[in-house]
Amino acid sequence: MLGMIMNIDINNSLYGVCPKGWRNVASACISGGLLYMLLMFCGLGLFSSNSIAAAADELNCVLCHKYRGLSRIDEKGDFRLFYINQGLFNKGPHKRIQCKDCHTDIDKIPHDPAKDVDCTVQCHLTEPSGEEKFTHKPVAEVLAKSVHGTANMDEEEIEYPEDYPYCTDCHDQPLYRPLSFFKGQAAGVSERGLSRCKTCHQTGDFAEDFYNHVTSRLQKMRVSAEIVNLCAKCHGDGKFQERHGLQGNVVASYWETFHGKAAYFGSDATPDCIDCHVVYGENVHSIAGKDSRTSATHEANVAATCRASECHANAGEQIAGYQVHTDYDDPDKYPMQHYMLKFFKYLMAGVMYFFVTIIFLELLRRLFPNFSFFKPRKEIRQTTISTAGNE
Amino acid sequence: MKLSEQASDVLHDAMRRNKTSDVDREEIEELIEHMPDDRVLLYKNVISNPIGDLPRYSIHIRLQHLLTFTTFLLLAFTGLPVYFIDAVWAQPFSQMLGGIDVTRVIHRTLASIMIFSMLYHIVTITGGTVYRIMLGKFDIRRTVIPRLKDLQDMKDDMLYFAGRRTQRPEMDKFMYKQKIHYFAAAFGNFVMIFSGSAFLFPDIWASFLPTGWASYFQDIMRIAHSHEALLALVVIAFWHWYNVHLAPGRFPMQWTFLTGKITREHQMEEHFLEYLRNLVELPEERKFLSALLSHFDLTKQESPVIGNDPAPIPEG
Numbered sequence: 001m002l003g004m005i006m007n008i009d010i011n012n013s014l015y016g017v018c019p020k021g022w023r024n025v026a027s028a029c030i031s032g033g034l035l036y037m038l039l040m041f042c043g044l045g046l047f048s049s050n051s052i053a054a055a056a057d058e059l060n061c062v063l064c065h066k067y068r069g070l071s072r073i074d075e076k077g078d079f080r081l082f083y084i085n086q087g088l089f090n091k092g093p094h095k096r097i098q099c100k101d102c103h104t105d106i107d108k109i110p111h112d113p114a115k116d117v118d119c120t121v122q123c124h125l126t127e128p129s130g131e132e133k134f135t136h137k138p139v140a141e142v143l144a145k146s147v148h149g150t151a152n153m154d155e156e157e158i159e160y161p162e163d164y165p166y167c168t169d170c171h172d173q174p175l176y177r178p179l180s181f182f183k184g185q186a187a188g189v190s191e192r193g194l195s196r197c198k199t200c201h202q203t204g205d206f207a208e209d210f211y212n213h214v215t216s217r218l219q220k221m222r223v224s225a226e227i228v229n230l231c232a233k234c235h236g237d238g239k240f241q242e243r244h245g246l247q248g249n250v251v252a253s254y255w256e257t258f259h260g261k262a263a264y265f266g267s268d269a270t271p272d273c274i275d276c277h278v279v280y281g282e283n284v285h286s287i288a289g290k291d292s293r294t295s296a297t298h299e300a301n302v303a304a305t306c307r308a309s310e311c312h313a314n315a316g317e318q319i320a321g322y323q324v325h326t327d328y329d330d331p332d333k334y335p336m337q338h339y340m341l342k343f344f345k346y347l348m349a350g351v352m353y354f355f356v357t358i359i360f361l362e363l364l365r366r367l368f369p370n371f372s373f374f375k376p377r378k379e380i381r382q383t384t385i386s387t388a389g390n391e
Numbered sequence: 392m393k394l395s396e397q398a399s400d401v402l403h404d405a406m407r408r409n410k411t412s413d414v415d416r417e418e419i420e421e422l423i424e425h426m427p428d429d430r431v432l433l434y435k436n437v438i439s440n441p442i443g444d445l446p447r448y449s450i451h452i453r454l455q456h457l458l459t460f461t462t463f464l465l466l467a468f469t470g471l472p473v474y475f476i477d478a479v480w481a482q483p484f485s486q487m488l489g490g491i492d493v494t495r496v497i498h499r500t501l502a503s504i505m506i507f508s509m510l511y512h513i514v515t516i517t518g519g520t521v522y523r524i525m526l527g528k529f530d531i532r533r534t535v536i537p538r539l540k541d542l543q544d545m546k547d548d549m550l551y552f553a554g555r556r557t558q559r560p561e562m563d564k565f566m567y568k569q570k571i572h573y574f575a576a577a578f579g580n581f582v583m584i585f586s587g588s589a590f591l592f593p594d595i596w597a598s599f600l601p602t603g604w605a606s607y608f609q610d611i612m613r614i615a616h617s618h619e620a621l622l623a624l625v626v627i628a629f630w631h632w633y634n635v636h637l638a639p640g641r642f643p644m645q646w647t648f649l650t651g652k653i654t655r656e657h658q659m660e661e662h663f664l665e666y667l668r669n670l671v672e673l674p675e676e677r678k679f680l681s682a683l684l685s686h687f688d689l690t691k692q693e694s695p696v697i698g699n700d701p702a703p704i705p706e707g
Binding site for chain 1: 476553575602607609610621629
């Protein structure tokens with residue numbers, strides 16, 4: 001429609017300036033040009049949604065993996081879904097990585113069951129600040145030495161190797177949970193912010209990629225409650241805690257605190273697991289057990305942890321003395337808390353029984369003025385008989 | 392009516408403190424002689440203005456009550472969702488009030504108003520007591536300070552409710568119920584402020600508490616804060632609102648907390664000793680009572696309206 005109007009306008013203007021013989025030629029050229037542009041727009045509209053995926057998917061893996069039902073029951077009996085949601089993939093951090101960069105063992109189509117992805121392999125990306133190929137290996141090394149890794153343990157000590165988290169256990173990106181979807185949740189890209197980058201970086205997806213890359217690390221991507229629920233996947237499980245000799249249900253006791261309650265209500269200004277268990281300013285993968293001298297929760301470091309992030313900026317060393325993750329049901333370990341709770345329960349019951357008894361007695365006498373627990377029975381009979389006689 | 396020893400003591404004490412003239416003394420004693428022995432007759436037939444007849448609370452006490460109960464209710468509304476965090480209504484209710492980041496500010500602001508109200512009350516009662524002592528009018532029986540008589544009153548009142556007595560005991564300006572409630576509220580207020588300060592200033596508390604105490608201090612304060620609040624709310628809803636709103640004869644509400652005045656009927660029933668003082672202090676009340684007695688001719692009635700038990704009125 002717009003093209004037609006423009007066409008007429010331009011033709012009209014051309015009639016005015018061009019010699020008569022040129023009219024048909026010019027008209028034909030312009031019409032043809034506009035038709036060509038129209039086709040171009042249509043083409044872009046039809047194919048643009050796949051254009052980015054196509055850039056990363058030189059091997060055309062989505063030819064099969066675009067089908068939502070692509071799945072099977074594996075040898076362990078687990079349901080495996082192999083569908084790749086291209087929309088999610090293109091918004092994720094790995095959108096410029098080839099499938100084969102991570103799924104290294106696939107070299108023919110159709111392929112055999114692929115091995116699990118090793119996040120420490122070298123990608124074909126080059127880190128912009130240097131010439132080295134990129135890899136997540138340094139992160140994996142930090143994780144391995146932390147309380148969540150087994151690098152510092154002897155072979156015999158590792159009792160439940162399957163309990164130790166792998167990258168994707170925490171970095172559960174939308175892509176790795178393809179059956180879930182978001183409602184009305186925008187990804188961490190601000191179009192307005194992006195428009196400033198695009199003032200200069202106009203070509204390609206440069207601005208989107210680097211804007212995402214940088215800002216996703218600056219923003220708090222998950223609210224506190226999400227982090228807690230993430231950790232609760234393992235640490236909220238009583239059997240898991242027992243297996244590893246860890247203290248009771250630390251997640252339930254966290255929800256009891258004011259930190260937890262604020263998080264539960266969606267506040268993101270309140271500390272979650274990471275804020276207290278990671279040394280301020282350190283790599284989050286380096287969480288250490290509370291017995292380790294480097295741990296944020298080690299006796300000697302607790303006060304510094306409370307002071308960090310300006311949470312309790314004025315806290316002295318004594319704040320380390322406060323007990324956390326208290327289990328009120330454990331009278332041996334937390335006698336004061338246990339008996340204080342009991343005291344208030346009995347106080348409430350006692351007060352209520354006392355007051356309700358008085359109210360009950362008072363109401364009896366107020367509503368039935370002749371009521372008495374001590375009235376002789378005979379008198380009542382007499383009243384009844386005399387009333388009946390009168391009738 | 393023949394006054395009990397206790398009542399006549401209160402009456403004479405009041406006349407002495409008020410420097411009542413001999414003419415007035417005679418008038419009062421004559422009036423009391425004409426009152427029916429059965430107080431039930433008196434307060435069931437008396438004419439009362441529901442808004443209140445006799446002075447009870449000063450404007451300060453009324454303001455403190457208003458400040459305390461409005462802040463108390465709003466503190467409860469902003470605090471309850473935090474305690475009952477996983478209840479269905481908790482999140483929507485908190486959201487309705489502005490979300491946790493807003494309600495926490497509201498909660499602290501209201502708490503400071505409640506603390507102000509408490510300090511205002513302390514200043515009022517201290518100042519009032521000093522003022523009365525200077526005037527020579529201070530009478531410990533007229534205050535909320537608990538006395539042995541209150542235990543006796545409570546026992547007698549229970550016996551009355553159970554039908555053992557025909558009369559409620561002669562109680563003073565503040566009866567046993569009010570004294571219990573007053574000190575429960577004072578205790579509750581203290582616990583709430585004390586424990587609330589532990590959450591607002593955890594670092595300051597930690598800085599001077601002995602290490603052994605500090606370990607469980609936060610936890611027991613958290614338990615105390617929420618459970619004391621619940622206790623207070625339950626006591627207010629079941630006990631206080633019953634006594635001042637729902638009890639037959641008080642329904643739909645006593646206006647005392649707004650007007651500062653108590654009805655004549657209520658004063659005679661539950662605060663008879665204070666009513667005797669009113670007779671001494673307020674000449675117009677004497678006139679009213681004398682007119683009332685002659686109008687109804689209550690003196691001639693002998694058998695009590697209430698209770699078939701013709702037992703004599705127990706004394707004290």
